[in-house]
Amino acid sequence: MRFFPILATFLCSFLSGVLLAQPGEKTALWHSFEKVEFKLNGIPARIIKPRKPLPGNPWVWRAHFPDWHVEMDSILLERGFHIAYINTNDLYGSPKAMMIWDDFYQHLVSEKGFASKVALEGVSRGGLYVYGWAKRNPAKVSCIYAEAPVCDFKSWPGGKGKSKGDAKSWQQLLEVYGFSEQQALAFTDNPMDHLEGLAAYKIPILHVISLTDKLVPSDENTFPLVERYQKLGGPTTVYAMSRGAQTLEGHHFPIEHPAWWADFITQHSVPVQKPLSSAAYVRIRGGLPNAYRVITEQKKATVAFLGGSITHNPGWRDKVSQFLQEKFPQTAFTFIKAGIPSLGSLPHSFRIEQDVLSHGKVDLLFVEAAVNDRTNETDSLTQLRALEGIVRHARKANPAVDVVLMEFADPDKFGDFRQGKKPVELANHERVAAHYQLPSIDLAREVYDRIAAGEFSWEYDFKDLHPSPFGQELYFQTMKDLLNTGFSLEEKPVKPLAGIPPLVGGSFDNGHYVSIKEASLQTGWKLIENWKPADGVGTRPGFVDRPMLEATTPGAALSLNFSGTAVGIALVSGPDAGEVEYRIDQGPYRKMDLQTQWSQQLHLPWYKLFASNLPDKKHVLQLRMAATKNPKSKGTACRIVYFLVN
Incomplete structure (x- = not known):
């Protein structure tokens, strides 16, 4: 019996041009x-x-x-x-x-x-x-x-x-x-x-x-x-x-x-497309509440981008910067662009002090290394030590820094996905992110899944591990989703590093550069104040027109006194890069090839670790040029830009 009064009320409302509305809504007719x-x-x-x-x-x-x-x-x-x-x-x-x-x-x-x-x-x-x-x-x-x-x-x-x-x-x-x-x-x-x-x-x-x-x-x-x-x-x-x-x-x-x-x-x-949701590839974990507080309350924030060529090249990085400036127009942002082509987690862990942290307090840090860790054949343990070292080093400098780990796409990883395996590089990023409750983005899997779903192709749309404009947009959209969600979480006190046991032993949490002028030169080495190649082969910014230690003859020797748990060199590996022999604390000499698969086309920045997980005390590194060389090399040269010490 109640139906008729309700119907009458509805009809009266309809005829008067106003339909029934939900709370907060007003409903009317518009062209019927x-x-x-x-x-x-x-x-x-x-x-x-x-x-x-x-x-x-x-x-x-x-x-x-x-x-x-x-x-x-x-x-x-x-x-x-x-x-x-x-x-x-x-x-x-x-x-x-x-x-x-x-x-x-x-x-x-x-x-x-x-x-x-x-x-x-x-x-x-x-x-x-x-x-x-x-x-x-x-x-x-x-x-x-x-x-x-x-x-x-x-x-x-x-x-x-x-x-x-x-x-x-x-x-x-x-x-x-x-x-x-x-x-x-x-x-x-x-x-x-x-x-x-x-x-x-x-x-x-x-x-x-x-x-x-x-x-x-x-x-x-x-x-x-x-x-x-x-x-x-x-x-x-x-x-x-x-x-x-x-x-x-x-x-x-x-x-x-x-x-x-x-x-x-x-x-x-029409028909309506239903693309995959980026939410499946984002892990928010602890979110970004600390960076959000700094951005919204202090109105002054520093955001750093640490990575390889995919971070160095314009694209997603600039879009993230623009988005932050537009979302928070009252905040004065400083953006640190610390992308260097060809470098992965190992180099990042030793250069973060100079290239990022030396610029002041960092509030939000983006890190990517998964592509170059695969390409550079960095072993799994070294990846973990480097990635954990980056996080711990950044947290030592600013205990409240929010860190985002990003895993970018490349075709090599797609083979693992097809076999039902998770690529080692991605697994290591996720292990570190989970251990420290950091947000992470599995962009490699997202790209693979979207291609498999027929949304686009690698060949014609994404095109390269250095993403096309299409790929840059895809990366940015997922990062934008992460930022919007991560900023929405309530701020929680950051757990002190002392309360978080290391994930692995020997992480590079004190990695830094040591000047080449600290070395003791014996024979065959010379310090070139402004090195540039004489063979016309290309270089990378930051690794040319700068001081460099150079040796080109077998037997050239030097030594370095250092304190810490790891030691290595940042060098330039070109067409004439040779082999070196090294030892720590009078141990047996070991040999290392400095050539890379790209050395014939480029004087490439390259980071080599001689020893890690050493006792944390004073040590002596002895280094000399070997008489042997890679068959592809045109010489027996070594050019050192920095020594690496943790």
């Missing part, structure tokens, strides 16, 4: 569809619901002007799409707007079950938003539809070219970005800039424009963007609207064939 209005973190937002959603809940995200040109949206609603909008008006696609967009996306995907890939719709200044967010999140975008989009704010509202611009909006934009006029004109991240990642993901874009648009001229906006995007391999379509009255100096025009553009969005959004 249900509109749900709510606030997310205090910001007005809305969802237009289809009468019958498509499987997987595909959706369109409108930027600005949500009630302008609704024909295409109405068609998509009829087909089963949701239409979403959050009010970031007058933020001009700024980093502040992008953080709000991140939260809105996460809310709709995680809480509402929307598809993980969204079609972006940008009208006019909405171009600043859709391209700004798509470039930061290409893996989350199915396609981009834009009407007369702003692709360079110097054109509009700046009015620095053919457009007369808008002085009031330009001033507003400068304030939102925190720019001076000069800084705005020098800005290099407009929608038309840095499209490499978006193009690598092959995100289709469609612009509908007017050729007579004087407010947002296509010559300054759509055409430069499209040309750049096409040259990068991005799929593009441009349609010039020419039928019907065009107003506002050609910027407002009727939309021809709205069903065509609805077809474009449908084609690239």
